[in-house]
Every structure is written in C-alpha cells, then in structure tokens.
Amino acid sequence: MSKKQKNSLLRIIIAAAIFAAGMFVPEGERFNAVWFVRLGIFLAAYFTVGWDILWRAVRNIAHGQVFDENFLMTIASVGAMVIGEYSEGVAVIIFYQVGELFQSVAVGKSRKNIADMIDINPEFANVERGGVISEVEPDEVEAGEIIVVKPGEKIPLDGEVIFGASGLNTAALTGESAPREVSVGDEVISGCININGLLKICVSRPYSDSTVAKILELVENSSESKAKTENFITRFARVYTPIVVIGALLLALIPPLFVGCWGDWVYRALTFLVVSCPCALVISVPLSYFGGIGGASRRGIMIKGANYLEALYGAKTFVFDKTGTLTEGSFEVSGIVPAGISENELLAYCAAAERFSNHPIARSIVEAAGENIPEAENSEEIAGYGVMAKVGGKTVCAGNIRLMDKVGAEHIEPDCTGTVVHTAIDGRYAGYIVISDKIKSGAADTVSALKSSGAKTVMLTGDRKATAEAAAKEVGIDECIAELLPDGKVKKVEELYEAKPAKSALVYVGDGMNDAPSLARADVGIAMGGLGSDAAIEAADIVLMNDNVNNIYTAVKIARKTHRIVMENIVFALGVKVLVLALTAFGLGNMWAAVFADVGVSVIAIINAMRAMKN
Amino acid sequence: MKKSFKLIDLDCANCAAKMEAAINKLEGVKSATVSFMSQKLTIEADDDIFDEVVKKATECIKKVEPDCTVKI
Numbered sequence: 113m114s115k116k117q118k119n120s121l122l123r124i125i126i127a128a129a130i131f132a133a134g135m136f137v138p139e140g141e142r143f144n145a146v147w148f149v150r151l152g153i154f155l156a157a158y159f160t161v162g163w164d165i166l167w168r169a170v171r172n173i174a175h176g177q178v179f180d181e182n183f184l185m186t187i188a189s190v191g192a193m194v195i196g197e198y199s200e201g202v203a204v205i206i207f208y209q210v211g212e213l214f215q216s217v218a219v220g221k222s223r224k225n226i227a228d229m230i231d232i233n234p235e236f237a238n239v240e241r242g243g244v245i246s247e248v249e250p251d252e253v254e255a256g257e258i259i260v261v262k263p264g265e266k267i268p269l270d271g272e273v274i275f276g277a278s279g280l281n282t283a284a285l286t287g288e289s290a291p292r293e294v295s296v297g298d299e300v301i302s303g304c305i306n307i308n309g310l311l312k313i314c315v316s317r318p319y320s321d322s323t324v325a326k327i328l329e330l331v332e333n334s335s336e337s338k339a340k341t342e343n344f345i346t347r348f349a350r351v352y353t354p355i356v357v358i359g360a361l362l363l364a365l366i367p368p369l370f371v372g373c374w375g376d377w378v379y380r381a382l383t384f385l386v387v388s389c390p391c392a393l394v395i396s397v398p399l400s401y402f403g404g405i406g407g408a409s410r411r412g413i414m415i416k417g418a419n420y421l422e423a424l425y426g427a428k429t430f431v432f433d434k435t436g437t438l439t440e441g442s443f444e445v446s447g448i449v450p451a452g453i454s455e456n457e458l459l460a461y462c463a464a465a466e467r468f469s470n471h472p473i474a475r476s477i478v479e480a481a482g483e484n485i486p487e488a489e490n491s492e493e494i495a496g497y498g499v500m501a502k503v504g505g506k507t508v509c510a511g512n513i514r515l516m517d518k519v520g521a522e523h524i525e526p527d528c529t530g531t532v533v534h535t536a537i538d539g540r541y542a543g544y545i546v547i548s549d550k551i552k553s554g555a556a557d558t559v560s561a562l563k564s565s566g567a568k569t570v571m572l573t574g575d576r577k578a579t580a581e582a583a584a585k586e587v588g589i590d591e592c593i594a595e596l597l598p599d600g601k602v603k604k605v606e607e608l609y610e611a612k613p614a615k616s617a618l619v620y621v622g623d624g625m626n627d628a629p630s631l632a633r634a635d636v637g638i639a640m641g642g643l644g645s646d647a648a649i650e651a652a653d654i655v656l657m658n659d660n661v662n663n664i665y666t667a668v669k670i671a672r673k674t675h676r677i678v679m680e681n682i683v684f685a686l687g688v689k690v691l692v693l694a695l696t697a698f699g700l701g702n703m704w705a706a707v708f709a710d711v712g713v714s715v716i717a718i719i720n721a722m723r724a725m726k727n
Numbered sequence: 728m729k730k731s732f733k734l735i736d737l738d739c740a741n742c743a744a745k746m747e748a749a750i751n752k753l754e755g756v757k758s759a760t761v762s763f764m765s766q767k768l769t770i771e772a773d774d775d776i777f778d779e780v781v782k783k784a785t786e787c788i789k790k791v792e793p794d795c796t797v798k799i
Contacts (some may be wrong), residue, residue, distance in 0.1 A: 335764055349741055398740065399764060419794075
C-alpha cells in the first residue's frame, strides 16, 4: 500500500471505531444532552473519514463539476443527517471510503502485476571498452561495441554471440519455459535472461531499436486503443449520472405534493444519489481488458490495444498464410523414389551433388543423407535447372524436369505433392526425391478449434495447387487458395473482407515477412514469430512472440474470456443498480442497499475483472 | 506530434473519462486518450500549437481532479 492508501486506511479504522462507540450511546430525546453527545460522536467520525470528500466537493463545484461523485456523496450523507438518519449518513461515507481504498489497492496491484509480467527492461549493460569492463545504461552502448553478460543477467541489447555458450530463458518474451541454447555466431535478443554461461556479445543495434524497446513501446501504447465497449460505457456514464440525479430530484419533489411524508421521499432521493455513481462500470471494463492484455503478454502474445482483443472475440473469418504460419517454413525430405538404384544410393548421389548449394531444398537433402555423402568435385550450379557435379567419376545432375530434358534423361512423372528433385547419373534417370514443408504441430488442432466455434478458415499461398491442397487437407482448412502472387494475397483478403458476415471481424495470420499489407487490411492482423522481426511487430495488431501456432487459439480464448468478464460486469453492475433504484423508489430499499449497489458492486466487478489476467 | 505524459494521482476511472472527453473538445487536439489503467495521457496535435494544447489539457485535468498532476 502506498502512503496515501495507508493514511486512508488509518482514517477509516479510527472513524469506524468512533462510529461504533456512537452506536452504543442511546438515541435519547431530541436536543437533550445524550442526543448531543451522540451527534457529536457521529460528526467526529464523519469528519475524520470524510473531510477530504467534503473539501473536494466544494472545490470541484467551484470548477463547475456538478455531477462530481464527491459532491453527490456529500449531498447524500449530509442530507441523511439533516433528516435525522445520523448513523446512515456516517456509514455511507465510511463505506464509500472503504470502497475507494479497495479500488485503489486493487487497481494498483493489477497494474503492478502486469508491469512485473512484462519486466523485460534491462537496467544496465556491461560494456567492454579498451579492455576494461564497465557498467553503463543500455542506451549508452553503440552498435558494434562488445558487451559481457554474466549468468543470471538480462541481455540488455540485441547482438551476435562472439564468445561463450549458454542457455537463454526467453519466458518473459515468448512465454516458453524451455531454454534456448546459443553459442558463437548465434543472434541473441535483448530481454532474455542468460542462465548459465558467460557470453560476449557484439551489439547489432542501439537500445532504441532493440527488441526490448520495441516490445515495451507496444505494451505502453496498448492503452491508447480503447475497445468500443469501453467507449460506450464512458459515454453511458456521462448520461447515467445526470439521469439518476434528476430522478432523485423528482422523487424528492413530486410525490410528497400528493402523498406528503417529505422525510421519506427525501431519504429515497438521497439513496438515489448514492447509487448514481457510475464507478463500478467505468472501472471494470478497462480493467478487464487491461488484465486480458497483461495475461496474454505473459504467454508471449502481445496485443496492441483493447479494441483488437474485442475484435478477436467477434472474429468469424480466419485467413492464414501457409508457409511459416501453418507450416514450419523449413523443408524436409518426405519421399525417395529411385529408378534402378537403391534409395540410399539415390539420396547419397543427390546429396553429394547438392552439397555446396545454399538453397534450403539442397540443405534439406544434405541433412537427410547425414554422414553418408561421397566426395564430389566440379560442382556447378545451373540457375533455373539445378546442380551438376562429378561424384566418384560419374556425372550427377540433380534438379527439375527441365534439367532432366537437358541431359536427355527419360524421367517419370511424379505423383505427389511438394517440391521434386530429379536425379540423373551419367545421363540415365535415377529417380526423384520429394521435399515438403512440415505442417506445424498444433496447426490442425488450432484450425479445428476455430472451425468448431463457427469460424470460417481460409489458407492463402503462392505454392502450387497440389502442394497447397495437400497441406489444407492435412490441417483441415475450409478453403484453400493457391498459386497467388504476393499482391494477389492482399486482393484475396479484400474479397474475403467484403464477404465476411456482418459485424464480424476478419483475422489474418501471417509471419509478417511479405504480408504486411494483408496484416494491415484485416480487422486483426496476427503476426507469428515476432521475436526479432521488426516488420512483424510494426505491421500486426497482435504479435505472437514465438512460432507456436497454438497461441492463435489461446489468443482467441483470452479474447472470449475477457469479453465474458466485461459483459458479466456490465450486466451485474447495471442490474444491481437498477434493482436498488427500483426498490428505493417504492420505499423498499435503504441507504445500506445503495452503498452496496455503489461500493460493493464496484469491488465485486474489480475482483471479477482481475480474473481476466489469470489463465 | 504525438506525445504521452504520465499522470500522477489519477484516482478515479470516471474522472479519467471526463478528462478525456474535455481534452478531446479542445481546439487543435487531433486525438487524446486518458488511460486510467496505465495512468497516461496521450495527445496528438499539430507541432506549432502543441505546447499550448498541453497547457490547456493540463488545465482540463486540474479542473476535473485538482489533485492529479501531469508530469512533463
């Protein structure tokens, strides 16, 4: 608790004690000695706990703030005393202050929880300058300088490891608990914690451009984009208070003209004033979204604003990019079809020829062959065809169909999906190897979970149709649109955007590499694997810091849970308030019920809102 | 220009909403948000009148909640 909160708590305790003492004094006849003692005790309690409310009420009314809650509470409590309800007048103020205190502590706590969750900001950097290591602020280090990170320290800046090996804890950034192993030559990202080995890192960019700075900026700015519900509630609050206050005035003035009993009606009107504060509503909505965004960030899901979380709830169309989103984006040998030689021989010859190529497909063949690769010489890459090399005195050609035609090898037509590499040895066809991109684990589960919640799923890709359709079938996607050129993707997104059900949102999930326009066009753009990719962090509305495809559905679940909490709070708070107002108007309510409708509801709504943070 | 300011002792969510509404009505303000949760004021306005806008916004805040201060 802050000093201000402790102070407030102390005042509440003292006032409550005085108030309790006052309750023991018998009411006595009006204006006799005992009555004055009792009044004196109540007034002492009242001023102890409520002087600041009275002061603010006076000061704010001077500023023209008519519907200020301090002012309303003052009228309600003073009014109650004037009509002789001393204990209630004091109790209203005490409970109001208890509620305010609780609210302040709860909000402060959730704010701190969320700040801790994204506690990735490095405090210092150990920079090596002229052989001396000194501790400086991270933003004083320039690109190209060498920093030293000891075990247990946070990596302060992005860079490349030039000495040492260690495991890195990336949990604060990605939500993943498995450490990431790094050694010389690996890129490391600021915000990770070095677990066990000393690392020397050559800084690649200054602090202001670092991953940590980008993420912090994203999180900081997330409060600027408010959800529609939040804006609606604040607008509602602006009319709610005046309406209830006017209701109170009418209640105090009109019915007594016909039925008398001024005291009763004034009491009911004062009760209205207590209920007129819109706090519970106004605070619980942003707190829920704030909690939802905070809870998501702990799992490596960065959301740029409450409006996106809200839109994600109403998403009915999910458009996926294929490579790197639903698939790993790395290639793997998935089939070997030899002709006249054994599978192993085919793989070995092909790998030998492809050995010196840097193409990802060539790398995957070399990887599949493992140690079993013969020496090759005179290796030559023929752009648009493939490679040619001498392996054990034989001429090996590996590449596409055109290469086979070129060397006159009679090839067979492969019946499969994926990328095909044909091989010819000394001009004779030796078979083909199929390379395919691996579907990410969890992709099928994610798609089926989205489909079962009534959403339409679409996959866009530039790949050839057979490959795309096979992948679409494997993950169970509804619609697959293949052979798209890069600008075709955004056009397709436009079409789907036009065709989406009314009032629903379209979500585009991509890896942020080439699909920035599509990410921007969608209602919600989700970028995968944002760690280390500035383009993705900038273009998307939601950034998944790791490559885990399951996080797409996790984000949807968080959005739904947050939405449910927001709705619960609105219905509950409004319901109780309306109920108490109705009861009061008919003389069935009292000020205690009104205090509950104001403060109690506020507290319950806050506790409920804080659930959004938990997973 | 768009800039954020920290708000100290912003104690009530409804006040934040009132401040936001008042600042958005100021002349020269393109958009303004007051976030109760992050205790921040963000103002977007033209460069040449920015300082003046911030001054007026500070007055709006003081008017709604005199205890709240803007850290510039």
